[in-house]
Amino acid sequence: MNDTHVTVVGNVADSPRRVSLRSGTVTNFRLASTARRFDAQTQQFVDASTFWVDVECWNDLSGNVSGSVSKGDPVIVQGMLSTHSWEGENGRRSTPRIRALAVGHNLARGTGVFRRTRAVRPAEPGAAGDGAPTDGGALPGEVEDLVPGRDYEVDPETLYGADTHDLTAEPAHV
Structure with a gap:
């Protein structure tokens, strides 16, 4: 291709x-x-x-x-x-x-906060499926809970705000 x-x-x-x-x-x-x-x-x-x-x-x-x-x-x-x-x-x-x-x-150019989303797994053939996730996960488009050991954030105290008052501006790339 x-x-x-x-x-x-x-x-x-x-x-x-x-x-x-x-x-x-x-x-x-x-x-x-x-x-x-x-x-x-x-x-x-x-x-x-x-x-x-x-x-x-x-x-x-x-x-x-x-x-x-x-x-x-x-x-x-x-x-x-x-x-x-x-x-x-x-x-x-x-x-x-x-x-x-x-x-x-x-x-x-700024900071961001990432929220992971997870799609629903297709139901097994013959399983009773009402469209709800069977693994306790979020529905499509919903935010998934953070899982310790898999995600970087264990609790909000582990993230620190940026203290930029003493940083000098970087020149723009040519």
Whole structure:
């Protein structure tokens, strides 16, 4: 296969839109990734060109993105790049599109809290299934309880807030 896998770092440019279709649920949003460069004349970093791309997230990722990502959030998107084409009133049009495999907040720009979700396992053939999980797990879309020994957080006291008052700002990457 000749899929073009990409990772794009940028900001969510519009509110994510979630739609249910026969083939599953999809959440779409527009991503803006603006390059920065150092201007030797002004001795400052300045914005260069902006890459605009549509992002589509399917099924479980769709629900997680629509519940976690908002307009303006700094994110990292990893997925397969393609070109979406259509016939418009001014002729043939096209735009780049990423079918996301993973979307996450850019923790270089802020902090985050992760809540694990777990899907329900399919019922065994012949088992009485009412759609409720049989293993004590969460229903789809619900937050799963943390399990000591498997998760990093045992209790809230194990996590410490960042004390940034004495840190110097890192220069932007060129």
